[in-house]
Amino acid sequence: MTTHVTVVGAGLGGLTLALVLSRNGVPVTVYDADASAAARTQGGQLDLHEHNGQLALEIAGLTSEYRSIIHRGGGAQRVLDRHGAVLAELPDDGSMTRPEALRGDIRRILLESLPDGTVQWGRKLRSATPLGQGRHELTFADGSTAVSDLLVGADGTWSKVRPLLSDQQPTYAGMSYFDTYLHDVDERHPEAAKAVGNGAMYALIPGQGFLAHREAGNVIHTYVVLTRSLEWFAEAEAEAEAEDGGGAGAAAVRTRIAAEFEGWAPELISLITGGETAPVLRRIHRLPNRHRWSRTPGVTLLGDAAHVTVPGGEGANLAMLDGAELGQLIAAHPHDSETALAAYEEVMFQRSEAEAIAAHDTVELIFGAGAPQRLVELLNGTGEDPA
Structure with missing residues (x-):
């Protein structure tokens, strides 16, 4: 029988995973702490990149839906000095390299594409306890419980699933x-x-x-x-x-x-x-740049739960690609989840470490001792992009 997947967290990464699984016939349930999809705002615009965020939506079959929510013209960039003078400026070139769209709209198209009932709202996870043979008991704030066959923590920086795998805490x-x-x-x-x-x-x-x-x-x-x-x-x-x-x-x-x-x-x-x-x-x-864990049966992490770092423009992109690739691997190994999780983690660990290092370089470029000149040089084509 195909393994049922339990996902904790209905953010972009968790929903991407759920949609890829659903479209490949793998049963999945997502638990989220929010009372409903509209319980809170979802943040601002995201520029999804061709090699990760957009690729994830392509794997999930949502490319046309994504193109319909893009903020046309929103890719323009400018740098000002503290007195308001323009130091550098780039127009939106109209390409699909890094188009902008509201995080809430991206989440909406993912939710609308999932079967009704996939996401269980108002289920705030308190703890996850191993039961043996890769199964875990989830205890929620409302007193209810559930048992997972394969558990994925997509529950962000302060993940309640992470302690099953790692004793690292974000600093x-x-x-x-x-x-x-x-x-x-x-x-x-x-x-x-x-x-x-x-x-x-x-x-x-x-x-x-x-x-x-x-x-x-x-x-x-x-x-x-x-x-x-x-x-x-x-x-x-x-x-x-x-x-x-x-x-x-x-x-x-x-x-x-x-x-x-x-x-x-x-x-x-x-x-x-x-x-x-x-x-x-x-x-x-942030977690350490090289945050890793030993393969533990029946559980893994994605997105910020696995590799939260300083904001370098890749967090949501990485979470969505994590979800899409993990979904593909589980679907390809419906009766051998450990092979799927091991293959996923091998790639994810290397990618997230490289992106964490790049994120620190980006923060240094924007807010370091050379600010704002290094960013001005980058927009003018005379500087090096840390990514």
Whole structure:
């Protein structure tokens, strides 16, 4: 009998795996902590790359659906200095090399392609316990349980499945970012809209800066990145709580963040202060570049659960390729899952190590001592792409 696959986590990697399995006749169930598919926003735009993210969607049979959700023109890039002057600029060339699409839209086309009932919502995993012979008992926050024949942890940075394989815990990467949003930007925030342009905008100095995207729907989504200690961010959160949360708390956080950019152009500061929603803190953690484990029967990991690292532009792409390739291998060995998992891990380990090293190089290029000049040289064609 074909092995039933249990996936924990309905992110892009877990859903890609589930869809490839489903389309190859392999039974699969996905458990996710969210109450529903619409329980929370899914983040901003992603540029899926031809050799990994787009390849994964091709394997899953979703190329045409993906092309329908691309943000045309969103691939433009520009670098500004702290005073708002343009240092380098590239238009969207219209190619399919790295087109932009909203993460939520990519997730939607994956979910819509799965059979009803594949994803079980509101099932937050508390623990996974080995039962022997590759089987595991899953215990959920609502008190329910399930038993897996083949378990895949696609549950992100703080994976509850990872301890079955590895005692490694993610460590703080030394930097974090705040998500901010401006809406109806052409009418309500014209100066910020002009500064960001039609695609991605980078305004950087060593250790901090703005990474902003013009998204579909007249929205600017900004990552305000700061190289600060965890204690600094805890103090920012404490200030918000001291203001009793809500609007006053959000205003306190905006004021604290904006103070770190004193002297920057007003249109850049407005990416912090002009938002209609509270800034959301995202602490960045990472596993070792060479995170590996010994082959353990009946269980493996994909995406951030396996190889979370600093943001270098490949995280979602790698998770989706992990899922697609793992799905293909399980489908090719329906009665021998250990052969499938061993083959998957051999390739995934090497790829994720190389990409983790490249991600660190990318962060150094963007936020290192040479910022923003090295990025300017890259966009002008005179620098070396770390990828």
